[in-house]
Amino acid sequence: MESCLNGKPEHHEPIEVEDICRNLQDEFAALPAQVGPPMRGGGGVCHRSEFTIKPPVFQQDVSQSENLQVYLRIRPITAAEGAESQSCVRMEGSDTVILRDPRSFLTNRQGDKPPPQTAQRFTFTQVFAPESSQRTVFEGSVHGLVRDVIQGGNSLVFTYGVTNAGKTFTFVGPEHDSGLLPRSLSAIFSSIEGRLYSRSDLKPQRCRDYSRLTAEQQTAQITSKRNLLRLFFPRLTSQNRRA
Numbered sequence: 001m002e003s004c005l006n007g008k009p010e011h012h013e014p015i016e017v018e019d020i021c022r023n024l025q026d027e028f029a030a031l032p033a034q035v036g037p038p039m040r041g042g043g044g045v046c047h048r049s050e051f052t053i054k055p056p057v058f059q060q061d062v063s064q065s066e067n068l069q070v071y072l073r074i075r076p077i078t079a080a081e082g083a084e085s086q087s088c089v090r091m092e093g094s095d096t097v098i099l100r101d102p103r104s105f106l107t108n109r110q111g112d113k114p115p116p117q118t119a120q121r122f123t124f125t126q127v128f129a130p131e132s133s134q135r136t137v138f139e140g141s142v143h144g145l146v147r148d149v150i151q152g153g154n155s156l157v158f159t160y161g162v163t164n165a166g167k168t169f170t171f172v173g174p175e176h177d178s179g180l181l182p183r184s185l186s187a188i189f190s191s192i193e194g195r196l197y198s199r200s201d202l203k204p205q206r207c208r209d210y211s212r213l214t215a216e217q218q219t220a221q222i223t224s225k226r227n228l229l230r231l232f233f234p235r236l237t238s239q240n241r242r243a
């Protein structure tokens, strides 16, 4: 840990991607073999009617009143991933998911006897199902934070997940179905509509401070901004001059 914090971790042997994959699978199976209460498979997602649940390894029990809120969005399974992948993830209420060991599906494909069904339970502030719309995710997660920011609060929002998990889709989204960032900006700009200061005699300084400009300083500012625009967008500014 120390070497990670102080700089690049030292690797004595080359790490191969295949090794990492194998290790992760072993980790899944190497949990303490404590058997939890049997659970009825509901919603038609689980193939078996019962399976054992191992004790949670990551129980992030985050209440709304805490500063840190962790949301999980499950994206729809793609055709390439196959419908059977859907069976790996099952929602239990609005804040919990059950993950099943994917090896059981792989072994089934090869015709071997499937290993005992094992699962892990993860709890979040809220879990969004694959069919959740961008609007539902925004209103259920970030909307309240944006309101706080408009009132002067501070918030940090980030997405975290493996490649192809849906981070960009959730954060930015396609043009016709915008994600968290455009929705947040739209809420912020709507909130200041009609309250914009239209004169150009204030100049922001550092973070929160500002200075009032004299008439000469305003002229100098306007000239320097026009020059910059001409430099970067010569065609646009010459069209404006003609109009």
Ligand SMILES: Nc1ncnc2c1ncn2[C@@H]1O[C@H](COP(=O)(O)OP(=O)(O)OP(=O)(O)O)[C@@H](O)[C@H]1O
Pocket: 074, 075, 076, 130, 161, 162, 163, 164, 165, 166, 167, 168, 169, 170
């Ligand atoms: N909720 C969703 N509904 C429909 N399609 C989705 C959803 N989430 C992700 N996708 C699709 O899944 C694919 C991967 O999503 P995305 O590019 O957002 O992943 P990512 O986590 O940003 O990946 P990377 O880290 O590699 O950039 C994209 O084709 C995206 O359109």
